[in-house]
Amino acid sequence: MYSNRSESSEGSVIMSAILSAEELFRCRKRENLSVPQRGGAKDYEPDGSWLQDKRLEAFYEEHQSVLAEPRVEKSGSLVKGTWSSEMRLVNLEKTAKFWMKMGFADQQRNWLHPEEALFLMEVNCLDLRHQGLSLSLQEACDLLLHPSCDISEEEYQVYAHLRRLGFIVIRHAGKLDVTSYEKKIGLDKHARKKTKKNSKSKTTDCAQTTKCDEGNQTNISTDTQRECLRQAVCDREPVSGKQTEQGARNGSETLLNKVTGSKGSNQPAQNKTHSPLLDIEAVHNASESTVSEENAENRSKADEFTAQQNSRQGSETKIETTVETTRDTESGEPPVKKLRVENQNSKKVRSASSVRMPSLQDPWSSAIKQSLLHHSSLGLSSWDFSITPFPDMGGTETVSLPIPPSHLLPPNTGVDEDYEDVCMFDVEEYRQQQQLQSHRSVLNQEDEYGHLKSLDFSYAEWYQKHSKPINAKNWREWKAELRQRENSFIAESPVAHLWRGEVTPLVQPTDATSTAALLNKLSVIQPFKGPFPENPSPDAVRICFDVYLPNTSFKKSSPGLPDHRVCVVRGDHPPDVMEVHATTAHLADDVPLHWAVVNCGEISFFVFDDLDLPVNPSSVG
């Protein structure tokens, strides 16, 4: 069907398999896109019959013709890309539809990972060039899956397998600190934004290790790293070197070290392959320590605040406060105040003309200012609670709150002269509301799980239901009262004498909150929770891919929690049980981790399920 043509002006160079224009033109419309059937009913053994031979012959014929079909594509629907051997990535001139699900961008350049580029070549989407020459699939395999690239042959085969099935597959993005609740309400999509920055920083890492001595490029890359750093620290103000140094914290410190370290552009090549993982860890550290985040935020706020105060001192009646400032500062206050003050304001707010100027002696502003100054000098805690005045709410019916400084109020609002009335906080009403709210939420819960709860007995609940509420003035009294009641309950029990002597039963009636709790107390079954290394060693099993179900609303910048994760294992290098456990435990979210075993091109998938064996209650008695 497709004749070989080797004649050409410099015919010695081209070997074979070049299609003539006519042949290409014939391929323009592929009539038959069907996939040949595999086998069909098989025979038991060859019997030399004519029929069997014919069937085999037909199979061979179809098999070969299908395999021999050339890849032909309109040049307009091919995307051109060039292989960058320094970056070990493919640089795209322009993007196409696939860009929704793969690749990443830095500055003005679009990059594809080697596995993505190779797959696109296989599905006739990419014309990959190297040294100005279009590559064949064979050359591309050689080049893109070279051991120096961070993707192995087996990993690519798994990638291609999943992509052919229609899944969206991206490189594993590390551990995500997303709770199942956050996942349910879709918050995880936002949490992932940081990892996009990481893929950027990876490229810059590469750029630096390649020792491209163009000053321009190094500048760009340091900038991106700064960008990354800034993102990680969650600082709204531009990060100056001083400021970051002040915040002596884990996350930013490591990042900072990275920036300064890589400025020397002499990072060892070995570092490169693992750096994306490290990066993610670092960012997570930074984001985990919420205190430090707050710290940075508040410091910037402190500056803002003092600046405002200064400007106000010199000037006039017009007060400029942004809603943002109000919100931010208030969030630092106890929520009680916030609630009430806002409420009262909405009732008694008047026009801006009757604004009362706050003096600097105003207890609120001075206290806040003091605490801010205090903290910024120490750089440790955002609020000094020994200075911040808290109202005493115990045992009183109303609390008189100090008037909030007007810059904390929404614009064009003010507090009237008779602020004594405005800032009266009705404690009684607040308590009633709280009780009502908690009652309501309990009711809701009972509705939802009522049918389940009736099924299992819990002593704790039973006890709560059958005892009167404890009246106590403070925590200590409440505890004492509770203890007394417990004791009295034991005394009432017919076997109470068991707990009187020196030797008592291992469990108390109060321990019987549930069967599982009781068994746990008796240490009958201890679930295996071995000590796993926090940071697995580099040669430990590496999770390769995050897999997402086909989804039109998929965003590669914030993909959220994956639907599956895949770990690629070579058939001759199986991981041991500890490694399997460690990899699963390290992630600690309920995304299934699949183990793809690749053996000479054949792939099989497995899942290890962590199993807590249920206890058969009847046998325990």
Place this chain on the structure above:
Amino acid sequence: MASEHVLSSTSENISAASEENEKIAVYLINGKPKIFNAKDAATLREYYRMVGVLVGCLPRNPRQNVHLGLPVQLMPEELSVLLNKGYAKLLKEKPVGPEECEQRIRVMEQERKANFEAQQQLYREDRRQEMVKQMSHIMEGKKAKRQRLLQAAGKDTPAEEATATIKEEEVCLDKVSITPTAEKHMLQQLFTENPWKREMRNAEEDWTYPTSEAEKVRCAVFQDLWEKQYYLTSGQKFGGDFLAYPGDPSRFHSFYIVMCVGKDQPLPALDIISMGRLGSNVRKTVLLASLDSGGHAQYTSLQWTGMS
């Protein structure tokens, strides 16, 4: 066994292929032996009874896993036998020098340009044929248009007159200008196999496959069973070393699950039980294969029996 016929035919084929002195070109790509040529893949399967594994996307329908396409990846045992027998050559690409690269770019540009021009002609031809095919529709359209124009101008000429003038135009189809097809519609070939005529490095020294004792057993057993006219594939599906088929795996079920064991290796009873269970469950015979002191393969089959 009834494989005598198969045997005679394949041995003929083998000699024929060898006479052609066209050894199968196996490329060692990042340590994996692969075949990129469809003809070689067919030869491998039909003459040398080796299946390999297709690992690429099928050009005609790339996004499915039912039927994959080139390249064919070989099991290391398959390659070792092919090399032992001299049926294949193991090759590795040499880096391309800058002059050669430039020459290739020149040739490629030239080829592409000529090809596009030829395609332009073909597109033109195609369009012409399409016009001839659709002539009746075109005529109708023209008639209607003419009628409309005349009516708009207020002249009430009879319909016959209008058609008569059109018929003259119809004759000179060549005069109708066909807009050239844009370059983005030009077809381009994407090569699976490296198309360039080039020097390659013989990589047979790089291929050190059977190194460990277990690998040597596997290799010897593979070669022995292959010589006994079996088709062998990887036994991963069933947890063995190989699956042995009486004929082409596309047409027959496998008979044996081959487990390679060292001759001095102790065989735990529990393993025997699991192998027996496996074999009886999938209706295959478990074959324990090992080498005797002379290096010849010895087979033991395992049968699940109950005595009552």
